[in-house]
Amino acid sequence: MKIDDFKKLENEGAENLPSEERRRFLRFGLAVTGVFVGGSVLSLTSARNAEGAMGPVPESGKFPYSPHYTMVIRQNRCIDCERCMEACVKTNNVPSYGYRTTILQQEREIGKGEKERVFMPVLCNHCNRPPCVRVCPTTATYKDKKTGIVMMDYKRCIGCKTCMAACPYNARYFKEENRAVDKCNFCFDTRISKGESKTACSAACPAGVRIFGDLTDYSSEAYKLIHKPEKVVWVLRPETGAMPNVFYMND
């Protein structure tokens, strides 16, 4: 079957809508084997049901960790002052060629010829199903059993960088000084384990963009924000099925 013939096929429906990567992978598998076995067998991740209108926020009481750390990003408040990045670099000894968190910039059309600037802070999403952990051959990167933070054991890292390729969020870099991959760990070693309630970036933000918190604590600001009535909450790249724990919303 040629690609032109594929285009003529009927829509498969939205219940099990595969991502673009999955389609490409399936096409590749079909070309190699000549047999169409089906998504759940061939693809690396099993078919994921559409989240539908309920959004990406997990149901209360079903958080796998306790405390279940999260960061809520109120995106429209970000002004790219980059104090978060400065604080992160200082706190976690991040070299100039890498980052644990950064800010992306987009332009969004708001009318004919009119555009608005959007700043988007990004960091490790501490996914419930982290692709980086799945691919690490030495278990140097792992999900912390208690907090769910995706951590690094530098001594175990062999620098193969497979995790960097697997991460959907580009949240990892190779730190020459450690000869190991480095990433955001919600400041666990530098602040949170020492009793601080906020990460360095969250504490440095002058605009209340980054709200760090525990989802199992229903009185926390983070929990309240993503459960606010009539508010849309989204995550980045939900189609990967990684179930990220960094949530985005506007104000």
Place this chain on the structure above:
Amino acid sequence: MKRNNKSVMTIVGLAAVVGLLVFSSLSFGEEAYDEGTYGPKAPILWTKPVKGVAFMHKTHTMDAGLSCDNCHDKIFEMAAGTAEQKADFTMASLYKGKYCGTCHDGQMAFASNTRCATCHVGVKGYNKLTGAAPQGKPAGKH
């Protein structure tokens, strides 16, 4: 512009008539920016209390129709950078109707506590407008 040359004037006049007749809407939008009337063309860049905010005179004068004395010298002094030296040059002051907040109150213009990134161009915008290399990342280094 030399306006005392007769032949040039004739050509300009003819062009203007043709322009008005045929391309009236087009020629209307091609008004030249005059710094004497509309203020400095270069953006005013503030780095305090946060980096960075870009103020464009063009947006406020030529596009929005304000004149110099709407803001100078009562709200902002003529010398660029005077306001940011003051301790009360903060968002909190803007919400109270000071500085930009005089007009950006949600009535005359969009409120100061909305559409943040319209004025805040950030470190990225500051570097782009000043041509500075991002901090800690010198250009050309591998």
